[in-house]
Amino acid sequence: MILVKTQAGQQVFKDRSVRLTPRQRSAFILFDGKRSVSEVLEAGMGIGREDIDQMVELGLLGQVGGMAEAANAGTVAMPVEPTRSPARQPERPAAATLQVEASATPAMGSPSAQQRYKDAYPIATQLTGSLGLRGFRLNLSVEGTSTYEELLALAPKIRAVVGDDKAVALDRALGI
Template identity: 70%
Template sequence: MILVKTVTGQQAFKDRSIRLTPRQRSAFILFDGKRSVNEVLQAGMGVAPEDIDQMIELGLLGRVGADADAANAASVAIPLLPASEVLSAPAVPPAPIQGRSNQERYKEAYPIAIQLTGGLGLRGFRLNLSVEGTTSYEELLALAPKIRAAVGAERAVALDRALGT
């Protein structure tokens, strides 16, 4: 089974409104919609199946795929694109939308940044933690060069567009 962070899960992780153990927090980061539950369990984080079950019950994680029920599918935070679509993104981003507040830019850019850094696997673990720790447009904008360097300029086009850079 493949799980992904829900909107509720991302918010709870960010504001720490739901208490998670350090092992659960580490495992939570690994659920990117690509790794199976078994892969996360074998990643050496020390997380038990009961920990994952608890995160599902709390609504922090949801299933991804054809067998997801409608309520669960609606809670999935980030629509994950196949790698072929991500890599085929246009090299030149469309002009940034003018008139958006920094908060609106942050809300648009944050899920993109999470998807990009989550796709890096363990080599992007710390960068993913840094992104998840941001609370403002300015903080995310400061991390953008590191994200761009890690994923490549072509894959960072959507992030640049969302940030308005």
């Protein structure tokens, strides 16, 4: 079985709203949609199957399923945030709504900055995740982004490491 980080998982990883052990955090990074659960278990992180099951139950990881997984990421995230930080939950949707409205208004017909981010983020994590240890820090930097502008700033670094040919999809998603 191949697992990938959900939107909720990426947010929890950034804001640490759900306590993960250092081993869980290290293993969480390895779930890039390419490695199987057995490969992550064999990576020598000291993580057990029960740790992975816990991250799946919390909605931090989900099965690879392309658009279906991305659509379910928001619904999977709902049980995670209210248990740890109920005061934060109303703020996030309001901020996200404002950001979508603000960025969608000026450029009718073209994707908003938030939509570009949503399209480009999985590509960037896939590219940097495929680099292994060589791209570990860059992968962490990508996973630390939360806006289109932050991801856009990392694009030249990603392109320099993976090459122009592989970065075409990322450039297209970012609109550059």
